[in-house]
Amino acid sequence: MTRKIHIGSVAIGSGSPVSVQSMTKTPTTDIEATVRQITALKEAGCEIIRIAVLNEDAANALGKIKRAVSIPVIADIHFDWKLALMAIANGIDGLRINPGNIGATWKVKELVNACQDKGVPIRIGVNAGSLHKDILKTYGHPTPEAIVESAARHIEILEAMNFNMIKVSLKASNVPATVEAYRAFSRQYDYPLHIGVSEAGPPPGGIIKSAVGLGILLYEGIGDTMRVSLTAEPLEEVRTAWSILKSIGLRKHGIDLISCPTCGRTRIDLINLVKEAEARLRPLKRNITVAIMGCEVNGPGEAKEADVGIAGGNGIGLLFKKGVVIKNVKEAELLDCLVETIEGLSEE
Ligand code: SF4
Structure with missing residues (x-):
């Protein structure tokens, strides 16, 4: 059983219902379009929304977006700890950032303190396409073991700062590698898992890849929250996620x-x-x-x-x-x- 964290009002892990996430595909600074998309996604069953934060304007837009929507908001940030601090100040419920990519320890510490103060969990998101060079050198390819080792490094950084509001994803576009990475990770850790098959492609192939990968994991009891990644309208992602959950009998949602x-x-x-x-x-x-x-x-x-x-x-x-x-x-x-x-x- 995984530990429990909360992204806003949504519990994740420890037997909580597997929640459905998606990500906005509008420019974040276009607040009106972003809110419209989130509202439609919520109507289709999206329970948590992730928003890419590219720059300061996007980080500042989060406050208005957050106030206009009724589902928890996760800020998706790469590298820039200052943007992450701005996102937290704007009231976000969760953060996706890899601590090992931030740089100096004091920067990570400042970010971790802000997350701790506001009760904002961090998702460590390992992607097979962006593993550290030294890990790739050791394993030769982005193998499941390499993906898990990469996650372990990021986790160590947060644990050393006594931060454990952690959620982890271990994504690859290759279904067997994704499944093996999540299996291996869940044998070693009890942090809640965000599951997904990365860059699954357009429907119907992307839907099938996601259904196979996520279906195997969920049937084995692995996965606490999920995002289907499709080269398509985000509504398709949410509908597919619910179809997967309904097919396995994990949740009910509509007819x-x-x-x-x-x-x-x-x-x-x-x-x-x-x-x-x-x-x-x-x-x-x-x-x-x-x-x-x-x-x-x-x-x-x-x-x-x-x-x-x-x-x-x-x-x-x-x-x-x-x-x-x-x-x-x-x-x-x-x-x-x-x-x-x-x-x-x-x-x-
Ligand atoms: S339910 Fe009847 S019509 Fe439908 S596939 Fe089966 S045999 Fe054919």
Whole structure:
């Protein structure tokens, strides 16, 4: 079991629900656009937001952004301890900075003191693409062992200053290396882990890489907070993260849609029905299971087990609610009936 830290109001580690993070992709100094993006991400289920801080203007923008949003904010800073101090003064809830990259010990000490005073945890973020030269020389490549050793060095610096509000990430774009690095780290340390497959690429490949890597880790009980990194709109990252968590059964979030692949037995336009249903059901904030099945082979079984289900027939569908057939509906009316039935459920 990992230790517990808090990023603002969100608990991380020690069995807390695995939280979903994302990162803004707007220029941080464009406060309006950044707040708009964070608000949309929160609506989609983002629980913690990370913001890149490139310069003093960006660090100062954090204060206004923080006051305008209702989820915890993490400042992402590389090297510049002064920017980190400014970010803390602007009220951020978490900091991503590697202490070994800051320089003189007194600078690290000043930063650690500020974090300690304000209760701001630090994430040590090791990335296979930016390991120290000497570590790379020892291991030859960014191996899982090299990644863990790099994290260990940063941790040592903070531990020497009695700072332990630490969270760690060990990312690589290579899925097996990522999995092995997190496994090796969690055998040696109990700091909470931020998991992710770095630079996973665009969908659908990036989604698959993330689902495989994070799915393995989460199934093994490794990971306390997660970010899916996609070359795409950040909303995609949040939706993918939730799909992974729901698939493993770790958390519930909105409607879990089960549908069959269709085959030669299908006698309704199931693919379009499911596409339209997905779009109409997405805004409904109900943690229920909905099954949309093509025929009487597996249809009634799945539809019965779901909260609401459809088992298709020849131009018609049987509508199930809580395991019982409530209607025989014409194909053209199936979608409306399904949505009405689900909306009815939310009022019960
Ligand atoms: S549920 Fe029926 S239509 Fe759908 S894939 Fe299975 S056999 Fe085919």
